[in-house]
Amino acid sequence: MATQEPLHIDPSELGVYEIESLCMNCRDNGITKILPIKIPHFKDVLLESFNCDKCGFHNRTVKDAGQIQEKGTKYRFRIETPQDFQRQVVRGDTGVLRIEDLELETPPAPGQLTNLEGVFGKIISDLEADQPARKEAQPDMYKAVEGITAQLRGYLEGKNLPVTLSLDDPSGNSFIEPSTNDFSNSKYTRTDYARTHAQNVQLGLVAEDAEDGTDANQDNAEDGGGMDGVDIVDGEVYELPTECPACGKPCTVNMKKTKIPHFKEVIIMATNCDYCGYRTSDVKTGGEVPEKGRRITLQVKTKEDLSRDILKSETCALKSETLGLEVHAGTLGGRFTTVEGLLTDVRDQLHGQIFDVDGDLAGGDSMTAETRCKWNAFFDKLNKAINAEVEFDIILEDPLANSFVQETRDNDPQVKSEDYERTPEEMEELGLNDIKTEGYEQDKETVAAKTNGEEKHSL
């Protein structure tokens, strides 16, 4: 960071703000420019751009113009073509970025606004900065790092793609730019998650010693347990104290057990925070891990089909080939609602990620007419589906077979149910995979740890 003092500026009152500040490279004076910018599909941030005329050093960081978001966000993005490196990225102060294929993790660093090409370039230069010293002192490490930078460079040149990266930010202030095509092939997933107590402590929302038992309660509440030995009566509402994942204050989870006809019992959980207004609802399904996943396909033909009950468990992905839609399991959590209710939730959530609150396109002019057009077409189709103006398919793909669509008669021809082998990705996400050998893992961990140290050092 090049500024000498913290600045508190309302971005709306600000044009460009310039201050003289110390150059971290040559210790002479350079200029820091601060300007508010709007990131398409995301929000306002303060861009802090430092330039030193004396030595040419420059640096760009982003300061969050907003606050800690209600939920943490984790992105997973598969870079398939060189074009994908142009996607815009905001890396918040608390964002942890991982190149999954290399098991390479870079720790939180000052906020960065760049594209994926810039992200990879920065990792390479950070890794290479200490290579000369390493060559003598740690020849093995030198070689390992050499291998990693060669791979990273290769990706940038379009070799050995795809490569998958993830960006996990408990503050919810990181971002990878989405595209309309991303929703049909799980190239891009965004998962909004409720923070844990530890993450709220990390963000400074809760004091470290504020562990008056709410933590334990929350852990229990999260897996729907904590009621052992209690005879849970169907339909009765149980209250559990917990910590609000958004603001860290005490709040209450309401739990209710419900039997879904022709299926199983589920626990419906609703959290309401009086302090910050955080509201969320979730459905927990239980049971053993079945041998196979289950894929349920529903053909929606009439308005009546929209009122069918649907249970989408928290591990279930939602797809529609007609609508060009694919919603990752984590995007929506568990829901017990109707087809219409589920699609409305999906639309509102995606819409909120792409458009401003007031309905304008986020990003305004910086979004190309073509992009704008694609998004409009996408949402038009979704709206038609919600109004039963088109026939469409809904696919529930649940690796734990915990999801359900109501059938309106025996052997309902509009509902097709089939078992399927879980994919390696699903196995991994569910933590059912354990295939790496120990030696390999150790090696990579050492390298990752080393990288972490260096990145901190060089910034």
Ligand SMILES: [Zn+2]
């Ligand atoms: Zn300088």
Ligand SMILES: [Zn+2]
């Ligand atoms: Zn709250």
